[in-house]
Amino acid sequence: MLAIIIPANNEEAVIGLCLQSAQAAACCPSLQGEPVLTIVVLDACTDGTAAIARQGGALTLAVDARNVGMARAAGARMALAMGARWLAFTDADTNVAPEWLHEQVSLDSDAVCGTVSVTDWGVHGEPMRRHFNATYTDADGHQHIHGANLGVSAQAYHRAGGFAPLASSEDVAFVRALQAVGARIAWSAAPRVVTSARHVFRAPGGFGATLLGLNPGLSTGQEFGA
Template identity: 60%
Template sequence: MIGIIIPAHDEEQLVASCLHAALSAGRHKGLCGEAVEVLVVLDACSDSTTDIVTRFPVGAISVSVRNVGMARAAGAEYLLARGARWLAFTDADTRVAEDWLFQQLEQQADVVCGTVAVDDWSEYCRFAEPLQKHFRDTYEDADGHRHIHGANLGVCSLAYRAVGGFAPLESSEDVALVNALLAVGAKVAWSAAPRVVTSARRMARAPAGFAAALGIAVGTLSQTAM
């Protein structure tokens, strides 16, 4: 079985499109009918995220930690106990491509680190266009990149268990996991083949996540414009 783990904290605006995409990826013909289970880890949700998730044929567990590393780890342990051989991680503000899982497995690696794309920069108002250009000019979206995103990450269960899984970090839990896997000689595929589209929102869920990085970029752009 293949497991998809999606941590979510107050994602009522985006979680439905995330789940539609994840379920579609689980039905890809290249998986040859292998079972795929989608699990949402509801972390201290106070909006309607939980109600929305219950409308989908997915699993859900609840935690109250406000910690993405702990949420991912809880989801991984749940699906490992159910027999998952491969763990695929994304985020609730992200839409994975229909062939996302298939492309992860096609890399024939212990770990697959994918890239991210953004299709809506409108939250940044007057900085939307320069930020989009900055991202396009500075972000390497090609095989051989060295990006690590929890929104586009896959790991085989044996490798995951070998390093003890995700550390209980509020940010950069994905980086810590991949570094631990590299340290034990795991085969890592730095691939642009598994595609995801993520949000460019201003309000970060993780203190040092993708939204925070975009905020730093906007700060730099605003100083340049002064």
């Protein structure tokens, strides 16, 4: 059994589309009918995220952590307790491709770090899009780490100790822990996701915060790293 885990904090505006894409990935014919759990971890949600998640066929788990590392860890514990052999993580403001889950598990690795793409740059505008395209490596062998496109086997998750209770950069810390225990990591652009460039972000050190922190004039030379 496979699991898709999505942390959410008041995401009623986007969780529906996210779950539609997750459902399509779970039904991918290439998975040959292997069962897939989709778990939305409701972290201090006070809006309609829970109802939309359940309507979308997801299992829900409520926590009051206000901490994305703790939310991802709670979802992982639930999935592992239900027998999942592979954990695929994404974010509520992200849409995954139909082959996303299959591409992760087919790479024959302990973990997969995928890339992200953005279709709507919104308030960031054309200069940010050009800067992203110029500095971001959307190809195999990249070294980017995104919680919106991350997968790991149950065995490797246990060996690395799971997600630390970090409010941001929990994905980076987890991948570093995987490297420390010698996990085989595929740095692949095959599992595709489209994520948000929103300026009202949840994680203080996440992708949205990185975008907002860049100089709109692009004079800093800062690149998109982990």
